[in-house]
Amino acid sequence: MSETKQNSKKVLRLGLPKGSLQESAFALMAKAGFVVNVSSRSYVPRINDAEMEIRLIRAQEISRYVELGSLDAGLTGKDWIEENASDVHAVAEIAFSKQTLMPARWVLAVPNDSPIKSVKDLQGKRIATEVVELTRRWLKKHGVQAEVEFSWGATEVKAADRLVDAIVELTETGSSLKANNLRIVDTLTTSFPQLVANRKAWADVWKRRKIEVLVMLLKGALAAQEKVGLKMNIQRKQLPKLLKQLPALRNPTVSTLSQRGWVAVETVIDERIVREIIPQLKAVGAEGIIEYPLNKVVA
Numbered sequence: 001m002s003e004t005k006q007n008s009k010k011v012l013r014l015g016l017p018k019g020s021l022q023e024s025a026f027a028l029m030a031k032a033g034f035v036v037n038v039s040s041r042s043y044v045p046r047i048n049d050a051e052m053e054i055r056l057i058r059a060q061e062i063s064r065y066v067e068l069g070s071l072d073a074g075l076t077g078k079d080w081i082e083e084n085a086s087d088v089h090a091v092a093e094i095a096f097s098k099q100t101l102m103p104a105r106w107v108l109a110v111p112n113d114s115p116i117k118s119v120k121d122l123q124g125k126r127i128a129t130e131v132v133e134l135t136r137r138w139l140k141k142h143g144v145q146a147e148v149e150f151s152w153g154a155t156e157v158k159a160a161d162r163l164v165d166a167i168v169e170l171t172e173t174g175s176s177l178k179a180n181n182l183r184i185v186d187t188l189t190t191s192f193p194q195l196v197a198n199r200k201a202w203a204d205v206w207k208r209r210k211i212e213v214l215v216m217l218l219k220g221a222l223a224a225q226e227k228v229g230l231k232m233n234i235q236r237k238q239l240p241k242l243l244k245q246l247p248a249l250r251n252p253t254v255s256t257l258s259q260r261g262w263v264a265v266e267t268v269i270d271e272r273i274v275r276e277i278i279p280q281l282k283a284v285g286a287e288g289i290i291e292y293p294l295n296k297v298v299a
Helices: 001-008 020-031 059-070 078-084 130-140 155-160 173-180 199-204 205-226 237-246 273-282
Strands: 012-020 052-058 071-077 089-093 104-111 127-130 147-150 166-171 184-189 193-197 227-235 254-255 264-272 287-293
Touching: 012 020, 012 059, 012 205, 052 059, 052 273, 059 071, 059 078, 059 193, 071 078, 078 130, 078 184, 078 193, 089 199, 089 205, 104 155, 127 155, 130 147, 130 184, 147 227, 155 166, 155 184, 166 173, 166 184, 173 184, 193 199, 193 205, 199 205, 227 237, 227 273, 237 264, 237 273, 264 273, 273 287
Parallel strands: 012 052, 012 071, 127 147, 127 166
Antiparallel strands: 071 193, 089 193, 104 166, 104 184, 227 264, 227 287, 254 264
């Protein structure tokens, strides 16, 4: 292939989060059909799609590189988009795994015995956080002047040890804050994983279509995390009773078997109800019940 043809090859540059979310992001991509591998000798991952290039970048930086055009799209958190004030196109909410389906909150927290009761009480105080710019904009919106310093880690300890007056920290349940004798005063923002695109890339017909297909497959993989497939055989005369017991995304598929008077039934249901529903299906005459995992459920 000539150099001109190589340079003209269309490629979508996708940023995936490096670090704690990397494994779950790779797993989700794999379920969507995109296998990503990282060599111990290279920082550049390989993917089984010649039209896509993957870059591993800290989630905190992805939206900035998407805005600059170094990446066409990327998976990051809404909080980091706000922190960087990135001008990007929000394509879709894409949780990396079951564990990230619950939105997380950046909250203002103080020691339990602190006199701080509201944002107004932060006037002239010192706050530690990883989202410095987000916190500064929030304070400015409320007309409060306070010192905001970047926290490199162990942010909760800084408040508990009175190194700062307050912290702005990420939490889902608040249990870790309570364990450190801290209480939540206010919520600055709620965050969830998002796939974002560079605005120029989104305006490109080919890249937009590639991103839209990627989103469809990722959402299908996410939907499949909560579902399983069920197959079973039953006498046709017992079919009405079985259908009353069987929830489904749509009406289940019913096929005639070679054995006269018998049919095969196949459906998709929520995994959480399988253990309850299988005995009920057995009770109305279902036989050869098979439960199997799913990779994607595309609505």
